[in-house]
Amino acid sequence: MTPTVTVSHVSKSFGTVKAxxxxxxxxxxxxxxxxxxxxxxxxxxxxRMMMDIFKPExxxxxxxxxxxxxxxxxxxxxxxxxxxxxxxxxLEPTLVYxxxxxxxxxxxxxxxxxxxxxxxDLWDHRGxxxxxxxxxxxxxxxxxxxxxxxxxxxxxxxxxxxxxxxxTRLVKEIIEEQQAAGRAIIMSTHQMYQVEALCSRIVLIDKxxxxxxxxxxxxxxxxxxNAVILEGQGDFSNLPGVLEARQRNGALHLALAVGxxxxxxxxxxxxxxDVKVERFEIAEPSLDDIFITVVKGGAGEExxxxx
Numbered sequence: 001m002t003p004t005v006t007v008s009h010v011s012k013s014f015g016t017v018k019a020x021x022x023x024x025x026x027x028x029x030x031x032x033x034x035x036x037x038x039x040x041x042x043x044x045x046x047x048r049m050m051m052d053i054f055k056p057e058x059x060x061x062x063x064x065x066x067x068x069x070x071x072x073x074x075x076x077x078x079x080x081x082x083x084x085x086x087x088x089x090x091l092e093p094t095l096v097y098x099x100x101x102x103x104x105x106x107x108x109x110x111x112x113x114x115x116x117x118x119x120x121d122l123w124d125h126r127g128x129x130x131x132x133x134x135x136x137x138x139x140x141x142x143x144x145x146x147x148x149x150x151x152x153x154x155x156x157x158x159x160x161x162x163x164x165x166x167x168t169r170l171v172k173e174i175i176e177e178q179q180a181a182g183r184a185i186i187m188s189t190h191q192m193y194q195v196e197a198l199c200s201r202i203v204l205i206d207k208x209x210x211x212x213x214x215x216x217x218x219x220x221x222x223x224x225x226n227a228v229i230l231e232g233q234g235d236f237s238n239l240p241g242v243l244e245a246r247q248r249n250g251a252l253h254l255a256l257a258v259g260x261x262x263x264x265x266x267x268x269x270x271x272x273x274d275v276k277v278e279r280f281e282i283a284e285p286s287l288d289d290i291f292i293t294v295v296k297g298g299a300g301e302e303x304x305x306x307x
Contacts, residue, residue: 001028001029002064002065003026003027003028003062003065004027004028004029004063004064004152004153004184005025005026005027005050005061005062005063005153005184005186006026006060006061006062007023007024007025007026007046007049007050007059007061008024008059008060008061008062009022009023009024009058009059009060010022010023010024010046010049010056010058010059010060010061011023011056011057011058011059011208012042012045012049012054012055012056012057013057018208019042019045019208020042020045020046020049020056020205020208021042021207021208021209022059022208022209022210023042023046023059023203023205023208023209023210024059024210024213025203025210025213027153027184027186028184029152029182029183029184030179030180030182030183030184031179031184031185031200031201032175032176032179032185032187032198032199032200033184033185033186033187033199033200033201033202033203034187034188034189034195034198034199034201034202034203034216035047035186035187035188035202035203035205036188036189036192036195036202036203036204036205036287036291037204037205037206037295038206038291038295041205041206041207041208042205042207042208042209043157043188043205044081044157044188046205047078047155047157047186047188049061050063050155051068051073051076051078051155052068052073063075063076063153064152064153074102074103074149075151075152075153076151076152076153076154076155077102077146077147077149077151077153077154077155078146078155079142079143079145079146079154079155079156079157079159080157081157081158081188083138083139083142084142085130085138085141085142085145086130087129087130087131088129088130088131089129089130090126090127090128090129090130091117091122091125091126091127091128091129091130091133091141092110092113092117092126092127094130094141094145095109095113095141095144095145095148096109096110096113098145098148099112099113099145099148099149102148102149102151103149104148104149109148109149112148112150113144113148116144116147116148117144119170120140120141120143120144120167120170121140122137122140122141122144125137135162136162136163136164136167138162139161139162139163139167140163140167140171143156143159143171143174147174147178151183152183152184153183153184153185153186154175154178154183154184154185154186155185155186155188156175156185156186156187156188157188157189158188158189158190159171159175159187159189160189160191160194172194172197172198175187175198176198187199192286192287192288192291193286193287193288195216195287196216196286196287199216200215200216201213201214201215201216202214202216202219202287204291204294204295206294206295211294212290212294216287219290220284220285220287220290223285223289223290223293224284224285225256225261225262225282226255226256226257226258226260226285226289226290226293227253227254227255227256227282227283227284227285227286227289228253228254228256228262228265228280228281228282228283229251229252229253229254229279229280229281229283230251230252230253230254230265230269230277230279230280230281231250231251231252231277231278231279232275232276232277232278232279233275233276233278234272234274234275234276235272235274235275236252236269236275239254239265239268239269240260240264240265240268241256241257241259241260241261241264241265242254242255242256242257242260242265243255243256243257243292243293243296243297244292244296246288251279253283253289255285255288255289255292255293256289256293257293257296257297258293258297262280262282265280266280
């Protein structure tokens, strides 16, 4: 099966700043793919090179088995992190106009739009100016703009931003529907639990480079032993090899550095006279834990392979 997107060793600088050094990944039809990384890692620059907004200095991007043609770019739906609807224009004509830029006729755009607006509870607001809508409504309108021309590649940057739980669930359902229709979806978000729920494969970019890439389940197996759940009383600070400790459901969740062993944590706790351990459990690491291990601990592809 021909990949929908192939990003091969791309790089991009802005003056003296090397925003992207070496990023590679593929995305296939019918998959939800997670593009992850800390702020400033190069994710947005990579997406913009992928859509021909920026030209890579080295490397190449292929869409649908071909180059970055206008026809190929019309098959992309893009939800940018910086939302871009025209604030002073009314909602319905704005969405129709944006769809015509992607090759739809005005009549076809209007026909499709009614169903989308009703599904997102925006139909009664179609005559309002975009700036008159709440932040959540504007987010839903931007998602409609992304999907209205029925793109074969959907790129969504923080798709759940500003949404309440009901609309978050609706957007997840729509993303899964698009996947079932055979479309490729690239999702960039800092909400790791959403990535775990939706994505089968991910790429993690840090400092402009691909540091982790592959199946989510396989990556989690490689990092097994890099998370500990702890309950008890006393001083649990300054434990060896702990990158971050977070309270979750009444327990302390520890993310460990690559090379740190849970047994070392246990021995350190046993040596503290003022500590009472009521629960000590080696846990399957979440993507949050793995993100912290890789980004804070400096563990990349090589460390993951050895884990």
